[in-house]
Amino acid sequence: MATLEELAQAVVDGDETQVVELTKSLLGSGVNPQDIINKGLMAGIEKVGELFQKNEMFVPEVLMSAEALKAGMELVLKETQQGVEVTSKGTVVMGTVEGDLHDIGKNLVCMMLESNGFKVYDLGVDVKPEKFVEAAKQYNADIVGMSALLTTTMVNMKSTIDALAAAGMRDKVKVIVGGAPITQKFADEIGADGYAPDAAGAVDLCRRLAG
């Protein structure tokens, strides 16, 4: 018989076919859907988060796991009548600051956050302070994340924090920053709530801040 451990492992392996099969089998043998989610699927993606954190999984592998998870989830939600709870870890509004065109670091963080159960709104690049504020309001964000790759645009992070304060939003959201030229010291200076040196660190940071 399929076990919840096997299901979790299939998520770690990013094996969508296997995840679907095992989920079906577990549902068929009457296992509690809430358990399938918590102890199988979500346990798997937690493990993925850990491995990624330790630099033992590559991004495309994490993305495959996230795909597999999604397939499993949809199946459980479709097949079961009972209410099952899938709580989002939090809502993040993310963007590259004004004047800066660099996507990929920011995109990576978005993907990794989504893979790890966050709801993410990606505002793209060259994002003006007002746009961050607007989106934070609109999506009721827990976290606003800003990325910059240029030493000449990192200074715009402060403007966004100021704009959040001016809009009375500063105590409602946590602000995190990242990108090549950013340091913890800089983050402290501009009054951000956190800094992460890479995508794995960003996931960890968001977990702590939204927790």
Added chain:
Amino acid sequence: MATLEELAQAVVDGDETQVVELTKSLLGSGVNPQDIINKGLMAGIEKVGELFQKNEMFVPEVLMSAEALKAGMELVLKETQQGVEVTSKGTVVMGTVEGDLHDIGKNLVCMMLESNGFKVYDLGVDVKPEKFVEAAKQYNADIVGMSALLTTTMVNMKSTIDALAAAGMRDKVKVIVGGAPITQKFADEIGADGYAPDAAGAVDLCRRLAG
């Protein structure tokens, strides 16, 4: 006959014997002592300052010029009855900041300032803020100069500036800073009036600030 130009050149050459001889000869032939000082001796030391500035004289050469100047000055002051004016360029209180033991950069600046006509009080190394304030008062200083070679002591420059302010002295003196880890930006941040990257720069800076 000896000329004022020759005297000035003898100062530049750091040739004490020649300076004494020429000074004697000029005094003997009735040249105005004030001219001997201004157009001979001081003109020479001005030239020395310029050459040092342009990295065309070494420190020991400047020191020899200063010695030669001194000998010439003493002679004029001794031999002449008339009042002659030798104005100091300004008074500088100088020290290495608290916690820092590095002498030589600070010593160099002191020597170069003296050679260039400043009155300098060297407070030594590991100088506490209060000591800077006290000395600035006591000597009626125009300029307070601070040196630091360590990144962990440069931060003490700010304390001295604060102490000067607390003592109501901040608008009475100009504050200059220097040393390996110091930058113009740092000088601006702590509210110093000037920064010089080396001894030649320090002389130039003091000239501008005391002028």
Added chain:
Amino acid sequence: MDYKPVRTFNELAIKSLDDFVYGVAPNPVKAKNGMVIGGGTVYPEVNMTLPPMKIDESTISEVYRQYSEMIEGILKRAKELYAPGIIVEVELLPETTMKPEWGFEIVKILLDKMREYQDKYGLKSLLRCTPNDVREMIRPPFMRRGEMLESMIATFEKCAEYGADILSIESTGGKELHDEALVNCDIRKAIFALGVLGVRDMRFLWSKIVEIAQKTGSIAGGDTACGFANTALALAEQGMIPRVFAAVDRVAVVPRSLTAFEMGATGPDKDCGYEGPYMKAIAGVPISMEGKTAACAHLSAMGNIAACVCDMWSNESVQNIKLLSAPAPVAYTEQLIYDCRLMNEAAADGREYALKMRDWLARSDAKLDPQAYVLRPDIVLEISKELVKEKDPFIATKKAAALAVDVIKRGMEKGEVMVLPREKRWLDIISSQIEKIPDDEEKFWHELQKELDLTKWRPEEYDLEVTAAK
């Protein structure tokens, strides 16, 4: 309008491994002041950038002051260390490219000071001017029209007219798709992004840059795949994607980067293209490379091997911040000069010793990382020899990727290169992805359309028609 290559490369410019060495290029480039790149001497190329600061009307005078301070420090140190010559690269930022008058003013500050040092002290120097590819500023980007393109071209023109010696760019055609390919480790999309989108955009862009160079007497340098394979390199260094993927991607960028030379550029190729050795092997152009002494800008597994066949040696980019010794641009100028001195001293003892030095540089890194391995001079020649057989850049790109996989697999078997255990399966994944790519470009495009996010880029900017229904 069609943008046709003015040259094609059907055979290698480098005929023998013994002719493949630093300092010497088959087609050296001579600058107006007499400096020859690729004529026997490796020159330092120093690149500097601003410390953290905003650029706008209120700070622009401070921006100018920064550049002025940096160039003075760099030239002073180069003079003190008796550099035989120096290349200065200024990579203009988005702000200073979008306002061509700002970029121009910076170039003027640099060139004026460089001329002063040449006149006063006999220090010869060249300025490489690299505007930012600001077409990206509008998303999805207009590649062949609009204000951004116009500003960028105006910047090239103004700077070239004032005497910028070398024109370069890190163009971004196809980058949106390539970014997506990277994080998913999807070599199919990467190949399309490079071999179709990148090549088509570079044909357009380089026809313009070469025209400006010809008009002004500047040198059309080259165009690295910085936004492509260097992003892969950075992600691999962070452990985000497998190093083997970055290695394969590096070789796959070769036909794209070669496009500049097909359109009439002459080199020196720009520093941040680790694919440079392939350019030198195929087009015979001199190349600038960066490695260990660019650790100020990025870490890499190719610190020494990158120097094997370089004609200029660069620090990529360093901010104007203070180190214990001096501003960082001055410190890195010193380091580059000493690196170059060593290579040039070895070469002064004869070709035999330059080759020894080259081989030590290669051996030091090649076995430890597949990204370094694909830069080994013999491997570069082996792969390049196959690539020049292909007329079509898309096919060549696909072939480049496949050859890279094969070479790395063979290297592993022979114990010549180490691949981490958890990366091995990725070689097979990449292989099987490549095999699925049809040889027909149109067919491939048709196939891919369904998978693409066409809100991110505009097919029409690459002469592509959307034919498939989603």
Added chain:
Amino acid sequence: MDYKPVRTFNELAIKSLDDFVYGVAPNPVKAKNGMVIGGGTVYPEVNMTLPPMKIDESTISEVYRQYSEMIEGILKRAKELYAPGIIVEVELLPETTMKPEWGFEIVKILLDKMREYQDKYGLKSLLRCTPNDVREMIRPPFMRRGEMLESMIATFEKCAEYGADILSIESTGGKELHDEALVNCDIRKAIFALGVLGVRDMRFLWSKIVEIAQKTGSIAGGDTACGFANTALALAEQGMIPRVFAAVDRVAVVPRSLTAFEMGATGPDKDCGYEGPYMKAIAGVPISMEGKTAACAHLSAMGNIAACVCDMWSNESVQNIKLLSAPAPVAYTEQLIYDCRLMNEAAADGREYALKMRDWLARSDAKLDPQAYVLRPDIVLEISKELVKEKDPFIATKKAAALAVDVIKRGMEKGEVMVLPREKRWLDIISSQIEKIPDDEEKFWHELQKELDLTKWRPEEYDLEVTAAK
């Protein structure tokens, strides 16, 4: 109490120029973890320091965090680049030496992490612990008594007991007088400061350090003339004093720095002693050197030649500030590792090629600056051979200076070294100053007293009696 040498060097440890090469020392040093310095491999030695910050009770936890971050970054990069081993140097600051418990805690943080990397990843490493010579904190300094000396010794003891592998210091005996000598370019006072004051102080201090090393199983490394000849180097680079004076001063420090080995130290000598090659030639100890890749800490005219005969290769010191790539200590770790790889690869082809590499490193700098010229391996051997004939360190110091002048003059005549026109007369000035020095130390001391400012230092701390009336 008398502090007598336990060893004297009457002949060269290096018998032939062909045995004078990087990576190999006549008397290699083996550490507890099996690493051998001078046994064939050049290892990187990374030194890191704090960014601008205050050190006091309120910031000490941030100080610890900084060191913890730096060591993690350094070791991680060394592991990723497969360094065969790495040496980490911590130069404690005055604050962290005066409070031995702070210095100890820093050393503990470093060692614990280094042990973790050794256990987890097999990365071998050694810690060099260099307390600050805080005796200077009181002016005029007490050299052989008082709280400062006690704190410094306690720091050595605590750190050695916890397992610091190598003990070093940049001792300052005689520095007050030498500083004065430098700015006046007075070689007489410099010789007295080095050959009498420096030697006497080092005999005292190193008897203690060697004792601690023996008690704890640490290695007694060495003691550079950093406060002496490196100050001269820095002043010469700034154009404050002639380069020829700095070159002569460099050779004049040899007998002083040698004192550590006469007292029982075994090497590896500390990085910032550019006189290191003389130590290796005479005492046969392995040496750490720094050059171009220490441009983060100071500029120099010896960027390559410094590496000629090194056994470890260092960056001297770099602050924990962020570069575009990574924190600066990580970037410099990478650079050092690649530098070492290259030297080790050449040596792997045989001694013949290590010697070729050595000669290129030497040739690249030797002709351009007298400070580099006196480090040329053949010159080092030539001068060292004369120095070992002298039993008395004062006479040896005087002789060292005279030999340096002669060698530079001869080099100029032979066109082997360039001396700037306005420096030439300084060689004659220095010569005539040296000639005036009597061979009798007592007589010299008596003569000098009149010229000295004895408010700056205490003759009794050097067993000197003030005999002359001023």
